[in-house]
Amino acid sequence: MKRSEINRIMRENLDFITQMGFHLPPFAFFTRKDWEGLGHEYDEIRDHMLGWDITDYGHGDFEKIGLFLFTLRNGSLSDPNCKKTYAEKILISDEDQYSPMHFHHSKMEDIINRGGGVLVVEVYNATDDDGLADTDVTVTLDGRVMTVPAGCKLRLMPGESITLPPRQYHAFWAERGSGKVLIGEVSMVNDDNTDNRFYEEQGRFPTVEEDEEPLYPLCFEYPRAR
Numbered sequence: 001m002k003r004s005e006i007n008r009i010m011r012e013n014l015d016f017i018t019q020m021g022f023h024l025p026p027f028a029f030f031t032r033k034d035w036e037g038l039g040h041e042y043d044e045i046r047d048h049m050l051g052w053d054i055t056d057y058g059h060g061d062f063e064k065i066g067l068f069l070f071t072l073r074n075g076s077l078s079d080p081n082c083k084k085t086y087a088e089k090i091l092i093s094d095e096d097q098y099s100p101m102h103f104h105h106s107k108m109e110d111i112i113n114r115g116g117g118v119l120v121v122e123v124y125n126a127t128d129d130d131g132l133a134d135t136d137v138t139v140t141l142d143g144r145v146m147t148v149p150a151g152c153k154l155r156l157m158p159g160e161s162i163t164l165p166p167r168q169y170h171a172f173w174a175e176r177g178s179g180k181v182l183i184g185e186v187s188m189v190n191d192d193n194t195d196n197r198f199y200e201e202q203g204r205f206p207t208v209e210e211d212e213e214p215l216y217p218l219c220f221e222y223p224r225a226r
């Protein structure tokens with residue numbers, strides 16, 4: 001992705017976040033220059049990959065297949081001394097902007113419509129060899145258990161949420177005509193480098209083509225503390 005496109009997405013989605021009455025933590029607004037002067041007291045942000053995360057899943061067409069994410073908090077699966085067992089993200093999906101079908105090997109997560117349009121979540125069980133099963137899917141929506149057919153597209157209104165257990169396939173997008181959706185994600189510790197199984201192979205973190213200065217660094221671009 002071009003840096004200018006990433007900057008534009010940051011600016012547009014910051015406006016939407018503000019419009020929705022949500023607030024990001026101070027580190028969201030540290031520039032690359034700021035980061036160069038910051039010490040080890042900020043290592044949790046660097047090591048747990050908190051912050052800006054914008055992906056086109058390697059398809060080069062963000063509006064069609066892509067997701068805006070900001071990781072607000074996260075633990076670490078690789079650090080046995082880390083006491084934080086939970087994670088929280090804020091995501092934004094635009095109308096018909098597809099987040100591809102995937103499950104998580106170990107992470108259980110709640111995906112929440114925090115406001116805006118209608119969030120569509122498509123669900124399948126996984127087969128033993130990680131395919132899409134044709135069996136009915138048991139889902140939990142805001143504490144209510146229900147069974148739906150394979151491939152069911154659940155429509156979540158603002159305030160509604162779904163609990164996604166490990167190995168339950170899910171894809172999501174904002175419904176056409178309803179507007180962007182601000183999505184909350186509350187989950188167990190998240191490791192995007194190891195825990196995601198996409199039904200079809202996807203990229204996760206973009207290769208960035210530098211064509212202008214970054215507004216803010218992405219979560220994998222922080223300079224190490226000296």
Ligand SMILES: [Fe+2]
Nearest residue numbers: 102104109170
């Ligand atoms: Fe997921």
